Amino acid sequence: ETGVTQSPTHLIKTRGQQVTLRCSSQSGHNTVSWYQQALGQGPQFIFQYYREEENGRGNFPPRFSGLQFPNYSSELNVNALELDDSALYLCASSLFYERATDTQYFGPGTRLTVL
Amino acid sequence: LAKTTQPISMDSYEGQEVNITCSHNNIATNDYITWYQQFPSQGPRFIIQGYKTKVTNEVASLFIPADRKSSTLSLPRVSLSDTAVYYCLVGEGNQGGKLIFGQGTELSVKP
Numbered sequence: 319e320t321g322v323t324q325s326p327t328h329l330i331k332t333r334g335q336q337v338t339l340r341c342s343s344q345s346g347h348n349t350v351s352w353y354q355q356a357l358g359q360g361p362q363f364i365f366q367y368y369r370e371e372e373n374g375r376g377n378f379p380p381r382f383s384g385l386q387f388p389n390y391s392s393e394l395n396v397n398a399l400e401l402d403d404s405a406l407y408l409c410a411s412s413l414f415y416e417r418a419t420d421t422q423y424f425g426p427g428t429r430l431t432v433l
Numbered sequence: 434l435a436k437t438t439q440p441i442s443m444d445s446y447e448g449q450e451v452n453i454t455c456s457h458n459n460i461a462t463n464d465y466i467t468w469y470q471q472f473p474s475q476g477p478r479f480i481i482q483g484y485k486t487k488v489t490n491e492v493a494s495l496f497i498p499a500d501r502k503s504s505t506l507s508l509p510r511v512s513l514s515d516t517a518v519y520y521c522l523v524g525e526g527n528q529g530g531k532l533i534f535g536q537g538t539e540l541s542v543k544p
Contacts, residue, residue: 322476351532360520360534361477408476421467422532424476 321345322411322425331399339394339428341409350392351422352384353408360409368385372379402433437521437535444541451508453538455521458502465498466497466504467522481506516542
């Protein structure tokens with residue numbers, strides 16, 4: 319519906335491993351944001367990328383990193399996984415203007431389980 | 434810091450109008466107010482966005498008073514499929530697209 323796709327849909331990892339999640343932005347959008355949503359909570363902002371550079375970051379440690387590619391697809395990498403990293407990871411794409419709340423369109427998410 | 438406050442839950446019946454009010458007393462002067470709907474294990478879905486006064490689209494209306502310290506999402510004639518969590522969002526300043534999600538309002542529509 320929104321044009322934002324994410325892969326994989328589900329993923330199981332063990333503590334200490336590394337994971338890469340992928341996002342394909344909606345056509346024409348140049349900005350991607352990543353969020354972590356724990357069960358029963360609202361999404362928490364991880365970071366945003368605009369034109370391949372990080373453009374803002376939430377309160378997440380450096381082991382959460384990202385990339386945005388020239389075609390505006392994006393990756394979220396998490397190193398040294400911890401049990402608390404188990405969550406739904408959402409990416410959202412938008413056209414970046416000046417306002418933080420320019421409309422963001424979300425993908426379906428990747429459910430990560432860390433054992 | 435921008436922060437939103439919403440009721441944690443609301444109950445309604447099919448066919449009723451539902452109004453969900455959110456307070457946001459530290460909103461940036463040029464930021465929009467945005468509402469999203471989320472079903473379990475899905476990404477949030479954009480509902481409506483506004484800056485001031487009233488905005489209406491095919492699914493909802495948004496009322497924003499002149500002081501912009503609150504907003505009210507109005508869903509006309511809800512159905513069972515409107516059972517979901519609703520979030521109001523304001524920006525965290527002009528940098529970084531940082532959307533601040535609160536706890537949201539869990540709306541339960543009963544037959």
